[in-house]
Amino acid sequence: xxxxxxxxxxxxxxxxxxxxxxxxxxxxxxxxxxxxxxxxxxxxxxxxxxxxxxxxxxxxxxxxxxxxxxxxxxxxxxxxxxxxxxxxxxxxxxxxxxxxxxxxxxxxxxxxxxxxxxxxxxxxxxxxxxxxxxxxxxxxxxxx
Amino acid sequence: xxxxxxxxxxxxxxxxxxxxxxxxxxxxxxxxxxxxxxxxxxxxxxxxxxxxxxxxxxxxxxxxxxxxxxxxxxxxxxxxxxxxxxxxxxxxxxxxxxxxxxxxxxxxxxxxxxxxxxxxxxxxxxxxxxxxxxxxxxxxxxxx
DNA sequence: TTGAATTCGGACAATTTTATCCTATTAATA
DNA sequence: TATTAATAGGATAAAATTGTCCGAATTCAA
Ligand code: FES
Ligand code: FES
Numbered sequence: 001x002x003x004x005x006x007x008x009x010x011x012x013x014x015x016x017x018x019x020x021x022x023x024x025x026x027x028x029x030x031x032x033x034x035x036x037x038x039x040x041x042x043x044x045x046x047x048x049x050x051x052x053x054x055x056x057x058x059x060x061x062x063x064x065x066x067x068x069x070x071x072x073x074x075x076x077x078x079x080x081x082x083x084x085x086x087x088x089x090x091x092x093x094x095x096x097x098x099x100x101x102x103x104x105x106x107x108x109x110x111x112x113x114x115x116x117x118x119x120x121x122x123x124x125x126x127x128x129x130x131x132x133x134x135x136x137x138x139x140x141x142x143x144x
Numbered sequence: 145x146x147x148x149x150x151x152x153x154x155x156x157x158x159x160x161x162x163x164x165x166x167x168x169x170x171x172x173x174x175x176x177x178x179x180x181x182x183x184x185x186x187x188x189x190x191x192x193x194x195x196x197x198x199x200x201x202x203x204x205x206x207x208x209x210x211x212x213x214x215x216x217x218x219x220x221x222x223x224x225x226x227x228x229x230x231x232x233x234x235x236x237x238x239x240x241x242x243x244x245x246x247x248x249x250x251x252x253x254x255x256x257x258x259x260x261x262x263x264x265x266x267x268x269x270x271x272x273x274x275x276x277x278x279x280x281x282x283x284x285x286x287x288x
Numbered sequence: 289t290t291g292a293a294t295t296c297g298g299a300c301a302a303t304t305t306t307a308t309c310c311t312a313t314t315a316a317t318a
Numbered sequence: 319t320a321t322t323a324a325t326a327g328g329a330t331a332a333a334a335t336t337g338t339c340c341g342a343a344t345t346c347a348a
Contacts, residue, residue: 001145004306007240027324041307047326059155060315061323075268096151097288107158107275107284108221111266118262121254131251140251144240148336171294185337192295205293240332 006084009045010131011035013080016055016065017072025064036143045084052083058132059127067128077131078123090120148229153189153239154275155178155179156288157224160199160209163217180287211272221275222267234264255283259273 002010017027028046032039035089046065054075055065067075069087081089093100096113102109134140149270159178163170172190176183190209193199198219199209209284211219237244238256246253278284 001236001238002240004240007238010252011239011250016169038307039310043325043328044307050325057325058315059313059325061321063314063315063324065325092145092339093288094145094151095155096146096148097285103284104285104288106155107278108154108270109284111270115259115263115266119259122259125258126252127254133165134251139249140253141241142239142250144245144248173294182337186340187295188297188337194295201295202345203343205291205297206346207294207344209315 001080003085003110004082005041005045008035008037008042009049010077010080011037011044012053012065013024013049013075013128014135015142017067017075017128018070018135020067021132023069024099025058025066027064034142040059048083049080052079054079054083064114065120071079071128072132073129075128076124077126077128078095078120080128081123090116105131147229149189149224149261152179152181152186152230153193153228154221154224154285155181155249155254156186156190156209157193157199157211157219157272158275158279159286160233160277161211161219161272163215164213165276166209167205168208169202169215171208178286191223196223198211200221215272216276217273220268221270221272222264224272225267231269234260 003122012031015082016026028039028043029058031037031046032042046055046057050057052066055067057063057065065133069109089127091099093106094116095106097104097106100109100113135142148251148261149276156175156179158173160170162187172187174230175181175190176186180187190201192200194201194209200210201209237250238252238260239250241248241250244253244257261265
């Protein structure tokens with residue numbers, strides 16, 4: 001569904017948000033451990049998220065990554081996905097035609113549109129805050 | 145969503161089915177032209193579909209690919225996807241945890257399950273015959 | 289029976305994605 | 319101010335996916 005980079009990005013953002021809610025700034029090293037991702041690769045992805053204003057970074061000793069508490073309920077899953085995978089989730093054709101196109105649809109267009117719209121809605125309504133719920137109480141996991 | 149290989153596989157199967165309905169056996173060359181895919185790569189994918197008993201091949205001069213007319217309404221999109229991409233659509237976790245797992249769900253599990261079940265249902269109920277409809281009358285396209 | 293048309297299958301090549309390494313830059317603090 | 323801990327970013331490497339090439343096997347037809 002998503003690229004590996006995007007998966008790491010989502011998990012990292014959830015972890016950062018979770019810690020930010022407790023006013024903890026977190027390091028790349030800590031993130032990579034908590035989400036079980038390769039450190040250097042994760043660094044690249046975090047850079048993208050910083051550039052897209054989804055997370056904040058602070059350089060230097062005691063530096064790390066964080067998100068404004070106020071933002072955590074405002075940021076939507078769709079923003080993270082867009083920052084890393086672009087809009088192909090929205091514009092791509094299920095059968096790989098150059099773009100999805102109502103006027104010249106592929107044979108699975110109608111079926112796909114329906115599911116993709118549901119996916120879109122889900123991505124756009126799921127907030128970062130929502131995704132952090134459950135982590136505390138061990139209801140959900142970022143690694144296994 | 146699907147790999148390129150899978151996209152080519154689906155399109156190829158639809159085209160073969162469409163021609164088989166008119167009792168035409170089709171060649172690799174013809175298929176690759178009609179679905180706008182690289183010929184040699186498409187050959188590999190067709191081999192997989194043959195091995196999975198989704199399409200039939202006939203070697204030699206006048207050979208090619210075809211599907212029993214009776215089968216066309218019975219073959220489901222899910223079979224094609226499974227033959228090429230395996231069951232990752234069904235068992236994969238949205239955030240890339242080793243497998244999706246109800247007992248130790250990732251933070252987006254509930255949201256994903258719902259969409260994935262819809263996708264699953266769609267794949268399992270969409271028949272090859274259904275996907276060929278519309279090709280005739282120029283309502284749907286395999287290339288653009 | 290030979291030649292042509294075709295799929296099959298193995299080896300290989302190109303591209304994209306994923307991952308690593310190393311240096312530069314920045315900031316805290318001793 | 320020097321040291322240390324951190325992110326930023328460029329270059330490179332490894333792995334996976336996508337794509338190509340070529341010869342073998344098969345079948346039809348002349
Ligand atoms: S044209 Fe293929 S999904 Fe819309
Ligand atoms: S555990 Fe991640 S989707 Fe089910």
